[in-house]
Amino acid sequence: xxxxxxxxxxxxxxxxxxxxxxxxxxxxxxxxxxxxxxxxxxxxxxxxxxxxxxxxxxxxxxxxxxxxxxxxxxxxxxxxxxxxxxxxxxxxxxxxxxxxxxxxxxxxxxxxxxxxxxxxxxxxxxxxxxxxxxxxxxxxxxxxxxxxxxxxxxxxxxxxxxxxxxxxxxxxxxxxxxxxxxxxxxxxxxxxxxxxxxxxxxxxxxxxxxxxx
Amino acid sequence: xxxxxxxxxxxxxxxxxxxxxxxxxxxxxxxxxxxxxxxxxxxxxxxxxxxxxxxxxxxxxxxxxxxxxxxxxxxxxxxxxxxxxxxxxxxxxxxxxxxxxxxxxxxxxxxxxxxxxxxxxxxxxxxxxxxxxxxxxxxxxxxxxxxxxxxxxxxxxxxxxxxxxxxxxxxxxxxxxxxxxxxxxxxxxxxxxxxxxxxxxxxxxxxxxxxxx
DNA sequence: GAATTAATTGAACGTTCGTTTTATTAATCT
DNA sequence: AGATTAATAAAACGAACGTTCAATTAATTC
Numbered sequence: 001x002x003x004x005x006x007x008x009x010x011x012x013x014x015x016x017x018x019x020x021x022x023x024x025x026x027x028x029x030x031x032x033x034x035x036x037x038x039x040x041x042x043x044x045x046x047x048x049x050x051x052x053x054x055x056x057x058x059x060x061x062x063x064x065x066x067x068x069x070x071x072x073x074x075x076x077x078x079x080x081x082x083x084x085x086x087x088x089x090x091x092x093x094x095x096x097x098x099x100x101x102x103x104x105x106x107x108x109x110x111x112x113x114x115x116x117x118x119x120x121x122x123x124x125x126x127x128x129x130x131x132x133x134x135x136x137x138x139x140x141x142x143x144x145x146x147x148x149x150x151x152x153x154x155x156x157x158x159x160x161x162x163x164x165x166x167x168x169x170x171x172x173x174x175x176x177x178x179x180x181x182x183x184x185x186x187x188x189x190x191x192x193x194x195x196x197x198x199x200x201x202x203x204x205x206x207x208x209x210x211x212x213x
Numbered sequence: 214x215x216x217x218x219x220x221x222x223x224x225x226x227x228x229x230x231x232x233x234x235x236x237x238x239x240x241x242x243x244x245x246x247x248x249x250x251x252x253x254x255x256x257x258x259x260x261x262x263x264x265x266x267x268x269x270x271x272x273x274x275x276x277x278x279x280x281x282x283x284x285x286x287x288x289x290x291x292x293x294x295x296x297x298x299x300x301x302x303x304x305x306x307x308x309x310x311x312x313x314x315x316x317x318x319x320x321x322x323x324x325x326x327x328x329x330x331x332x333x334x335x336x337x338x339x340x341x342x343x344x345x346x347x348x349x350x351x352x353x354x355x356x357x358x359x360x361x362x363x364x365x366x367x368x369x370x371x372x373x374x375x376x377x378x379x380x381x382x383x384x385x386x387x388x389x390x391x392x393x394x395x396x397x398x399x400x401x402x403x404x405x406x407x408x409x410x411x412x413x414x415x416x417x418x419x420x421x422x423x424x425x426x
Numbered sequence: 427g428a429a430t431t432a433a434t435t436g437a438a439c440g441t442t443c444g445t446t447t448t449a450t451t452a453a454t455c456t
Numbered sequence: 457a458g459a460t461t462a463a464t465a466a467a468a469c470g471a472a473c474g475t476t477c478a479a480t481t482a483a484t485t486c
Contacts, residue, residue: 002480042286166375
């Protein structure tokens with residue numbers, strides 16, 4: 001046998017990407033075999049090499065596009081406003097929404113970094129650092145403006161990101177909490193954590209009631 | 214060749230455990246080969262099977278002992294006091310200290326769960342749930358006593374644990390911050406996050422200055 | 427409709443994997 | 457000192473791995 005009727009490179013490649021994200025998220029990159037991935041797509045293992053020269057190329061492509069998507073999403077969501085509270089709220093909302101929507105891809109991007117070559121690892125980390133820097137800037141601006149009360153913006157940024165990203169570990173869509181409820185809670189926790197005192201049309205300090213749905 | 218002079222089962226087993234934690238943390242469980250591990254210990258791969266019947270048994274042993282250590286540490290650190298703020302502070306301090314001290318083992322226990330059999334996974338998760346429940350209880354007691362202002366104790370507990378455990382991702386001993394400084398910061402962030410208002414000999418609300426070193 | 431390109435199969439390659447078996451030597455016990 | 461037990465080495469097993477190659481068929485182009 002050879003080329004199958006109705007076969008289409010674009011569709012196959014998309015199917016490979018999708019299946020790979022799911023399998024790597026579930027089994028881990030090392031544990032997923034190319035044969036397993038091919039079976040999931042409904043193709044022989046050799047066919048995968050038409051789209052990705054190596055297994056690591058596949059992983060890297062998934063990660064790079066995930067990070068590019070994250071940066072793009074933030075660029076689109078970033079408010080024009082200079083108010084640090086508004087900016088922080090937008091960052092949190094975008095982060096939670098993006099990560100819940102792309103749980104599996106996030107899992108891959110966060111857990112499989114060690115399987116990348118040094119050069120490619122550097123590339124991914126550069127994007128991640130750029131994204132985290134946006135949060136640090138917001139926290140610093142807010143602290144300088146007196147809107148936040150933070151003693152170490154770098155540490156606080158890491159703590160917030162870990163807290164927010166952690167949502168993908170326990171959150172399951174369609175269970176007890178809705179995405180909107182989770183987002184509201186994280187927003188509230190974030191504002192308390194940074195000691196936000198000035199808010200857009202809200203009594204200070206920035207409390208639970210201010211963001212409850 | 215066969216038994217080597219000065220060989221000692223207990224010492225070898227300990228060396229295997231130590232080397233395994235380091236290698237799995239660095240390379241991942243799947244990526245670490247038994248030959249690699251044996252080489253790190255200075256022994257042939259076959260010798261490992263005198264101490265652990267399978268590779269998965271080795272992983273499970275490391276994880277189980279790590280979780281047992283965590284529960285033991287908390288039992289020892291748990292204050293007799295009924296004051297929720299004191300209990301929460303003890304939980305945070307113990308958690309941070311334990312996880313910084315055992316960064317590699319924590320990495321293994323958190324990242325390699327999917328390599329366990331269903332039964333063993335359940336066992337580990339049961340211990341983890343028990344540990345997390347301790348925090349949820351503190352948060353609930355504190356909320357009922359009016360010491361905290363929390364709208365969802367389950368969600369808050371998960372957020373706090375993710376935030377605290379995340380310290381192992383970015384923290385490197387001997388760099389900019391000391392363990393004491395990091396602990397103090399996380400304690401401060403935690404108390405703000407839960408809206409702690411009553412404290413042991415501290416002005417309310419529980420702020421940064423109250424726990425700074 | 428012939429030639430070309432796109433997409434895939436099936437088989438194979440060399441390597442590495444976790445693990446087992448057997449033999450051998452060091453340490454301990456009687 | 458001899459017998460027994462503890463700890464290892466060396467070699468081998470079959471299975472699975474990522475990847476390559478040649479052949480083959482479907483779709484497209486001329």
